[in-house]
Amino acid sequence: MFYRRAGTLHTRYQDERQLWPFAFDRGLVAVAFAVLLAAPFVFERLYLVTYILPWIIWSTAALGLNLLMGGAGQIHLGYGAVIGIGAYASVHLLRVGVPLEIAMLAGGLMSAAVGSLFGAAALRVKGLYLAMATLAMQYIVDFLISHFEFISGGTQATLQVPPVRFLGVPLSSDGAAYYFALGVCVVVTLFMLNVKRTSFGRALAAVREKDYAAAVIGVDSFRFKLLAFWVSSFIGGVVGSVLAVSYYRAISPDQFHLDLSIQLVAIVIVGGLGSVLGSFFGAALILFAPIVLNHLVGAGAALLGLSISAELRAHLPLMLYGAMIMGFLLWEPLGLAKIYNNARNYLLVWPFRHAR
Amino acid sequence: MSVTRRTLLTSAAAAALAAQFRIAPASAQEKVIRFSMPQDFTKIYTFVTAEYNQGQRDYISLVNARGGVNGYTILPDVSDHGNDLPRAIEAYERARSQGAVLVDPLSTPVARALTPRALEDKINLITAFSGRSDAADGTVFPYVFPLSPNYWTQIALLVDYFRQQSGDLKGKKICFVHIDTPFGKEPLPVLKRLQEKLGFELSTFPYTPPGNDQSAIWPQVRRTRPDWIVFWGAGVGQTVALTEAIRNGLPLSKVSSSVWLSESDMDVVGREQASGVLKIEPCASGRTPKLIQQILKDVVEPGKGAGPADKVGTAYYNYGVMLASLMVEGVRQAFAKAPQGPISGSWLNAGLTSITNFDAEGLIPPTTVTREDHQGGGKARIARWDGAKFVPVTDWFSAYSDVVWAVIRESAAEFQKSGK
Numbered sequence: 049m050f051y052r053r054a055g056t057l058h059t060r061y062q063d064e065r066q067l068w069p070f071a072f073d074r075g076l077v078a079v080a081f082a083v084l085l086a087a088p089f090v091f092e093r094l095y096l097v098t099y100i101l102p103w104i105i106w107s108t109a110a111l112g113l114n115l116l117m118g119g120a121g122q123i124h125l126g127y128g129a130v131i132g133i134g135a136y137a138s139v140h141l142l143r144v145g146v147p148l149e150i151a152m153l154a155g156g157l158m159s160a161a162v163g164s165l166f167g168a169a170a171l172r173v174k175g176l177y178l179a180m181a182t183l184a185m186q187y188i189v190d191f192l193i194s195h196f197e198f199i200s201g202g203t204q205a206t207l208q209v210p211p212v213r214f215l216g217v218p219l220s221s222d223g224a225a226y227y228f229a230l231g232v233c234v235v236v237t238l239f240m241l242n243v244k245r246t247s248f249g250r251a252l253a254a255v256r257e258k259d260y261a262a263a264v265i266g267v268d269s270f271r272f273k274l275l276a277f278w279v280s281s282f283i284g285g286v287v288g289s290v291l292a293v294s295y296y297r298a299i300s301p302d303q304f305h306l307d308l309s310i311q312l313v314a315i316v317i318v319g320g321l322g323s324v325l326g327s328f329f330g331a332a333l334i335l336f337a338p339i340v341l342n343h344l345v346g347a348g349a350a351l352l353g354l355s356i357s358a359e360l361r362a363h364l365p366l367m368l369y370g371a372m373i374m375g376f377l378l379w380e381p382l383g384l385a386k387i388y389n390n391a392r393n394y395l396l397v398w399p400f401r402h403a404r
Numbered sequence: 405m406s407v408t409r410r411t412l413l414t415s416a417a418a419a420a421l422a423a424q425f426r427i428a429p430a431s432a433q434e435k436v437i438r439f440s441m442p443q444d445f446t447k448i449y450t451f452v453t454a455e456y457n458q459g460q461r462d463y464i465s466l467v468n469a470r471g472g473v474n475g476y477t478i479l480p481d482v483s484d485h486g487n488d489l490p491r492a493i494e495a496y497e498r499a500r501s502q503g504a505v506l507v508d509p510l511s512t513p514v515a516r517a518l519t520p521r522a523l524e525d526k527i528n529l530i531t532a533f534s535g536r537s538d539a540a541d542g543t544v545f546p547y548v549f550p551l552s553p554n555y556w557t558q559i560a561l562l563v564d565y566f567r568q569q570s571g572d573l574k575g576k577k578i579c580f581v582h583i584d585t586p587f588g589k590e591p592l593p594v595l596k597r598l599q600e601k602l603g604f605e606l607s608t609f610p611y612t613p614p615g616n617d618q619s620a621i622w623p624q625v626r627r628t629r630p631d632w633i634v635f636w637g638a639g640v641g642q643t644v645a646l647t648e649a650i651r652n653g654l655p656l657s658k659v660s661s662s663v664w665l666s667e668s669d670m671d672v673v674g675r676e677q678a679s680g681v682l683k684i685e686p687c688a689s690g691r692t693p694k695l696i697q698q699i700l701k702d703v704v705e706p707g708k709g710a711g712p713a714d715k716v717g718t719a720y721y722n723y724g725v726m727l728a729s730l731m732v733e734g735v736r737q738a739f740a741k742a743p744q745g746p747i748s749g750s751w752l753n754a755g756l757t758s759i760t761n762f763d764a765e766g767l768i769p770p771t772t773v774t775r776e777d778h779q780g781g782g783k784a785r786i787a788r789w790d791g792a793k794f795v796p797v798t799d800w801f802s803a804y805s806d807v808v809w810a811v812i813r814e815s816a817a818e819f820q821k822s823g824k
Contacts, residue, residue: 094501098494106490143822194586203593204536204815205586206516208822296489297520301586302513303489339494342483357711359454362445362484 051396067241084230088223101226103331105291108233110315110327111240112283117313118322119249120276121256122170126182127284127312129189132304134159134285135292136199139207139299148212148219148293156285162189163281170273186306194301206300209292225294232290236283240324252276318373319383326385333384337372341365437473437735437747439464440481440499443510447487448639451668452720453510457482458711459724460508463695465703465710467732474739476747478732485509489517500525505752506731510534512587515548522547527749528734528756532727533663533686537590538815540779542757545816547749549756550779551730551771556808557782558662558684559591559634563598564803565660565682565786566632574603579625581618581645582636584610591636597807615641622648633659643672646681656680660786666719670789679791686784687726687768689794691717694765695725719794722767729764730771730780731756769800782808
């Protein structure tokens, strides 16, 4: 009923290659995009600044990590450090007066350079060993940032982001900062949607499944592993500068600790490895479940007139959050994107039970 | 475009969905002043926050039980930010939209991240024993209030105490053992300047965060044969440092720390073994101060306490009472200046900056907060752990304000140069 389809009946190659072959999907994407575009005018500031903006930024970061983890099958536990490098590089450039457009790309390039340096470890080690190598990257970068005062910014170790403009528009208002983040997110999303259809994406898939099998069929796994690290670190670096400019506005070393890396890995896994949509779902769940559960527990206690001790009140949402993540992964190990896909597959043929 | 039933239904559904997100503007509740306290109950600070927050809420309960301030009750809005910045920013923005006049996050990373927002939104950010030390300079940070001696002031107080005890520090050895984070390294600029001024030898020993293993550091400290030792950390690092100091046979009467040492730490180390260790005391500890007695009588005994009664009077609990009393005094002063309000961040700001010689009935040193000085004079005292409680060994005093303020002004000037 919703999708109005029976069978796959393409008569032209263009039809088959479309990103969204169904009119319903296109409509959904258009509605979602329209809502995001209208967000500064529709939603209150609280929701724009503290929910939608971080969601957009964390989703973009998750997309970058997803290219590496879901696309190329390389584990990365140091993505927070990658984001940190981008943030520090671009903020330092902004502070000496480099325009944001250049500083953002330079942040990306800096992250890409350092990220692929550590990614080179991936050429020798795999799986858990690679996880350790990238973890080392996280610690080394943390150490360097907090130990060199010219990087971290003096005894207070906090760098202010100066007022900036992007393409001539000052990013001082909430709306401008939001559109800047949204713009980057859209570019990265389009890239990720399309990358699977390119030879690069297919080569990554081959490397992901078995790197020596990929070598047998003529994919240079050396080159593509490194390229995967390069591209994903570049995205991470750009996200770092978006994060600094439009959300944090002052950066300090503890914003890019292991916590952030783990959070991003969790987003990718809970959302769905290799899924673009999943990155958005995962980011929403991991970022907001603790906050929403906190409010729900608080409101529930107030409603029922229960007096919960402050400590239980603080820990209860965490327990619920943990249970929720376990529940999701038990129910559908392939993540939220797969849950969405199951529902969609069901509706594709509804009210019938099977597709042709 | 023809309007079909489907488009109509879809847009109705979308509108209904969007309507869910619009919350009503903060209902203008009568006669309530909102204090927002998003703090870290679950991640790093845990029992520190629990005791501090308990003290704050008990004091506010006391004030409210006596009819509030000028007929207004104070509403402490407590939530958990888990030291996670997106959550803290959400809590801050929610507080702002609900009309809170003050935010007390009790977390250095959170306070630093919220500083630009608070300055822009004109909401008073309380950064007691956390946040930027240079926020003591109220001319650069008009809406950030440490209201307590910052880390630079604390280290200057310790060094001055050593000087009083040793007579002269020339040629004496001071060891500074610290967690290797920006917070741990914070006292270094003041220490180095005092080193030049007083001529002592300074050796620094960083340990890796979070500091559960410091066994490699302390034998080195012992080998330098220090005259005085300062250990600087928070949470687990503090108890481990103290344990290692005892294990290495260092005389605890020469070992000292910042404000972050409490009865709960002593329970971990062993109350008897730890006796002799020194710390900075920004307010009186124990249950003897008049305010704590009143809280016990009017709040805890009737069963209205915010937490376990045996925590009343611990060091961190009293810090909570101290800060809450300063905040409420700010409200009183604000009413004295503008009885009709309107109640807002800048209204409270005027009150906080006119706190004069306030001593919370003997709990804290006489504190005067001005537009220029947001740490309230920078007075504290040194206390010694006698195996059961902290006993003050000095009167309230301040030390080397010139050196401390030079560092504060330099750092603040740098902030002003880059932030604006």
